[in-house]
Amino acid sequence: MNTQQLVSMLKQQLVQLEQDALIHDQNLAPSQRQSLKDIERFNSQLFAQQGAQLSPCITQLRKDIKQLEKQLFLKLGSNVIQLSCDRIQDRFSALRRALLTTDINLKSEQQRKASNRARYAKKQQQTIQDSGFGWIASNVMQNSHQLYAELNKHLNWAKKIEQKIQQLEANLEFCHSDDKIKLQNDILSTHRRLGKCKQATSYIEERIQLFERPRQIHPR
Structure with missing residues (x-):
């Protein structure tokens, strides 16, 4: 060739x-x-x-x-x-x-x-x-409506727990000395419940932000 x-x-x-x-x-x-x-x-x-x-x-x-x-x-x-x-x-x-x-x-x-x-x-x-809130995620991670509903539920719980703490602390001022230790323990236990409820609330708020972020980056 x-x-x-x-x-x-x-x-x-x-x-x-x-x-x-x-x-x-x-x-x-x-x-x-x-x-x-x-x-x-x-x-x-x-x-x-x-x-x-x-x-x-x-x-x-x-x-x-x-x-x-x-x-x-x-x-x-x-x-x-x-x-x-x-x-x-x-x-x-x-x-x-x-x-x-x-x-x-x-x-x-x-x-x-x-x-x-x-x-x-x-x-x-x-x-x-690992966060300790897997029970929340398994129930509410399907959509934002469930997340907001769960957030509202925890905010209401926190409000009721705070009211209970106020009531217990008011009772503490007037209770008999023999009952004070038990009442103080109840107040401490209720404070722990309030702390966990607020942690869960913060966690749910973080999940909502993560869930909504793609929509903010790519608006329809």
Whole structure:
């Protein structure tokens, strides 16, 4: 095969690859482009290209073929010519392979994201359990309405407990000395209940903020 036939063959291959790449990119759904936007599809020595779209690789291949034509025109050494031909064929092969493996890459990325979500959910659940308020989360984490209802319930409890403490402290002033120790213990115990109720209230308020944050960042 002479040099003109070689260049002609490479250009024909490029035309077919360009058509395939354009069809491939046109058929990509927006969600697929988003899913693969940060994925490197090639060894960096072949193409500096990442994401779902593959047609940008055609520009690099076109430059390679023009460079080969220039080398042939200048009658550079056979080693240089062979190196350029090998690089072009390697890039052709890589692009063809990428055209066939987009679905595999998409499934792999979906599995990776699902795995990350599962790990995050497990970590969140562990955080909830470690907080001591897992019983709240299991009942009210379904939606914001349940969270607000639970918050309102705890605020009412806290108010009633505070009223009970006031009543007990008022009774303490007039009770018999023999009953003071028991009453003081009741007041201390009620204060502990109030503390736990306020901790739960703060926890629920934090969960509400976390629940509402995505809506604040991405308003509908």
